[in-house]
Amino acid sequence: MEVVILPGTKQIGALAADAIESLVRRKPNAVLGLATGSSPLPIYDELASRYEAGGLDFSQAHGFALDEYVGLEAGHPESYREVIRREFTNRVNIKPDNVHGPDGAAEDLEAACQAYEDAIKAVGGVDLQILGVGTDGHIGFNEPGSSLASRTRIKTLIEQTRKDNARFFDSIDDVPHHVVTQGLGTIMDARHVVLVATGAQKAQAVRDFVEGPVAAICAASILQMHPHATILVDEAAASSLKLADYYRHTYDNKPEWQGL
Incomplete structure (x- = not known):
């Protein structure tokens, strides 16, 4: 696990975009794992700017979303x-048919979850997975207590996650209770994981998953076992790290020559 502490979101977005641009240039049909939430937005803004500038081509790339709510129309x-x-x-110019997401509206959710696993395997697996992290250490929607070997499946959201996500809805009553999410085992199959965390509200989660024990209570701690995990944090999110000076x-x- 490599921890990189940067001044702010602009620098984080640029560095992550550098890694994605390098991947897409050497492998035009790269498979990207796409996260939602506020953390990845600077990355997407930077990639869109580079595409608009005419220097980055996503026409052969694939994208796979981490998760989806159950029951939204x-x-x-x-x-x-x-x-x-x-x-x-x-x-960007990624083809709509090359963008995939779990089917949270399927009548047979178990079959839909297996179909999503199969779709990822069919294109050779995820080359680079973008992640955010929840205040409780969840990645994707793998809430505390999730199996460290889990695959794509239905999960029940804890109330803190619903509260955190209520800002995107009219009220917390509109936030679904269930999601379909890639499992921790699925995420760990990605060849490179880039996790972004910013803000003081993420400081405890960052400390727990970077420097704490690997444990199901903090799902993101499984990334300590990943052979190529890059953690990009700002100063506020890094404020509780004991080894912050060493990471710098x-x-x-x-x-x-090592790159990101």
């Missing part, structure tokens, strides 16, 4: 399919 503005389209894929020193003196 098709086209609902807060469904994650729509959020991904609005915030990223409609702003390591990144400042990193050999250029």
